[in-house]
Amino acid sequence: MKRQRHKHKESFSILLISNTGQSSRQYHVSLFLFRLFVFLLLLICVALGGVTFLFTMEYGKRTNLQQQVISQSQLVAQLESEKNTLNNENLALTAENDGLRQAAIVNAEEETAEPEQEPEPESSPSFPSRYPCSGTGILTTTYSEEHPFLSINTQAEGNIIAAGDGTVTSIGSDDTYPLIMEIEHGNGYRTRYMCLQNAEVKVEQGAQVHIGDVLIMVTTNDTQLDYQVIFEEQAIDPLTIIDAEG
16 A cells, blocks of 8 residues: 655745844744735735825816916916906097097087188189079089099979070080080180970070079979089189089
């Protein structure tokens, strides 16, 4: 018969030696306890590593949030500064606008209080200072360099009258106007009456006319009269010499 071997359990011995000469101590630790100790030590290390990782992540989040809060605060402060600047500019513009409005009111009052004196030549009947229509005559287009005359819409049975004393120098027509009449007033002034529609002529060429005399009778509604004033062979704005009462 074979002799049975007795199995010995593996164990670890821990020898503690005192450096003061006292007796030494020896501890025996089984393999199971040693493995349990190593496992617990590893578990503690993993737990500490996890806690450290979580703490680091949380700290990073807090730092990021703090930076965002600081950035937002700086942005709010910048917007507040821009708002204050815009408010100050708005107040300055409002004050400037009020000043300009007050200056315009003062200028208007001065112009109303001190009307310009009429030049002496305008008191002469030969000066073409009369509005060229009696009855209904609506001004539709004013004078400009591209449009060197006044365009006036007249109605049937209305009259086109002499703007001043003078002589009828011509009565004719062209491809645009069925009727064109010119009057010489002297002092460098001529007036021209151009009708876009047919109308009844009431004077003859060479006739002497006085301010307000009927030159042409309108026979068709919405007859357009183009009225031109010529001074020293240059067309001028008729409104600058027409009397307010005319």
